[in-house]
Amino acid sequence: MILVAEELDPQGLDLLRRSGYPFRYLPELWREPEKLLAELASATALIVRNRLRVDRVLLEAAPRLRVVGRLGVGLDNVDRQALEARGIALVYAPGANALGVAEYVLAALFHLARDLPRAARGGDRLALGGFELSGKTLGLVGLGEVGLRVAYRARALGMRVVGHDPLRRPWEAALEPGGVELLPLEGVLAEAQFLSLHAPLTPETRGLLGREALFRMRPGAYLINTARGELVDHEALYEALKGGHLAGAVLDVTHPEPLPEDHPLRGLGGCLITPHVAGLTREAQARVGERVVQGVLEVLRAPES
Secondary structure (H helix, E strand, C coil): CEEECCCCCHHHHHHHHHHCCCEEECCCHHHCHHHHHHHHCCCCEEEECCCCCECHHHHHCCCCCCEEEECCCCCCCECHHHHHHHCCEEECCCCCCHHHHHHHHHHHHHHHHHCHHHHHCCCCHHHCCCCCCCCCEEEEECCCHHHHHHHHHHHHCCCEEEEECCCCCCCCHHHHHHCEEECCHHHHHHHCCEEEECCCCCCCCCCCECHHHHCCCCCCEEEEECCCHHHECHHHHHHHHHCCCEEEEEECCCCCCCCCCCCHHHHCCCEEECCCCCCCCHHHHHHHHHHHHHHHHHHHHCCCC
């Protein structure tokens, strides 16, 4: 039995229906721990999003489990070592929502440059005109699928793009079409007028933008984070924004998530917070659902070793 414990796109659900495999679609099951454990007893596959943590305790309740499907890219909520110890396969969808996230970053850039809602409220027309992105410098931390897609599009807008990724080397041909100038992190922080984060959450990147790094950023710069909230020290970011060192921020991810309503960042006019929606376009969700369901079915159809 395939157990779907969080929301799944209709196209993924349709694929499950047509597969002939028995499945249970219980998108709110992650809210009911006791019921979840009972359902897991007969599950051969489990499909989750990011609310449910797949750890050793959960796996102990699923003796028949053969595969876990993660509807997304990040694996922060999946204990991969625990899966490997049990011989349970892992299916997820790297790259499936990269285009949606890249386009969100473009939307954030335009928002920071023009602030159309503010302009629509009226006032001094000369003060509401904003500024142009062409000729400005965009810094990217992380040059994977999303970072490179952002780079290509930013270059098309006439922006200079600088980037840092410890896994990339200056001679890599993959970077050439995007026109990314590779720099040390300190160089990116110092030169970027807009800084966009696309690094995974690892022990090395947790707290990457702490107080020291934030205040090393170019005065008047803007921060965009669509990666993981834990990359940024929120208290230090509040200090940098409140004191005017940074001009603004767009955060699609926070820590915790959602950020409490009384958090000081929510009261800052220059800080826009969205509820982790960058990769949730209709198209991206359809791709993610189909890829994960297909992967889960392939594992189940393969003979057990």
